Amino acid sequence: MFATRAIACGEWIIEYIGERLTDAECEARSVDWVPDAPYHTMFFEVSADLVIDGGVGGNDSRFINHSCAPNCVVEIAHDRVHVHAVREIAPGEELTFDYAYEWEVRYPPAMRESHRCACGAPRCRGSIFLNGDGA
Numbered sequence: 001m002f003a004t005r006a007i008a009c010g011e012w013i014i015e016y017i018g019e020r021l022t023d024a025e026c027e028a029r030s031v032d033w034v035p036d037a038p039y040h041t042m043f044f045e046v047s048a049d050l051v052i053d054g055g056v057g058g059n060d061s062r063f064i065n066h067s068c069a070p071n072c073v074v075e076i077a078h079d080r081v082h083v084h085a086v087r088e089i090a091p092g093e094e095l096t097f098d099y100a101y102e103w104e105v106r107y108p109p110a111m112r113e114s115h116r117c118a119c120g121a122p123r124c125r126g127s128i129f130l131n132g133d134g135a
Contacts, residue, residue: 001063007089013072016044016081018058026051046079066128067096069121099128 007013021029026043042054042062054062061083064072072095073086083097101115115128 001060001065001095003089003091003093003095005091007085009085009087011085013083013085013095014059014061016052016054016058016061016074016083018042018044018052018054018062019056020079021051021053023049023051026053029053044081046076046081050079052081064095064097066099066117067119067121068098068117068124069119070096070098072097101129103129103131 021043030041030043042058044052044054046052052058061081064083071085071087071089071093072083074097075082075084083095089095096119103112112127112129117124117126117128
């Protein structure tokens with residue numbers, strides 16, 4: 001997703017919307033990760049028992065990519081997810097936020113490799129997982 005105009009630091013950009021699911025509904029909808037197979041979801045965990053599936057009834061916010069040095073931040077309030085600019089964003093610039101996935105021991109080790117980050121930021125951690133080394 002790219003900015004179509006200049007966006008000021010702190011400006012609200014968009015709300016992440018989609019079908020609202022319980023954690024159990026999300027788990028039931030999820031497919032098992034398989035190495036070398038395409039895997040893509042648009043789930044956004046809002047709380048311990050609320051997930052938004054941006055792939056069902058979602059808007060363009062579902063196309064915002066990950067970066068270790070993002071120009072946007074998400075703020076969750078009253079079970080709603082809002083995207084704001086954390087700095088000035090120029091027209092044509094890609095919008096990004098830190099997905100900050102948390103590694104879970106139940107994930108297969110090979111999943112780390114398929115979730116590598118190549119954002120190019122000077123301090124890129126190399127993974128969309130916060131603790132990409134699985135530690």
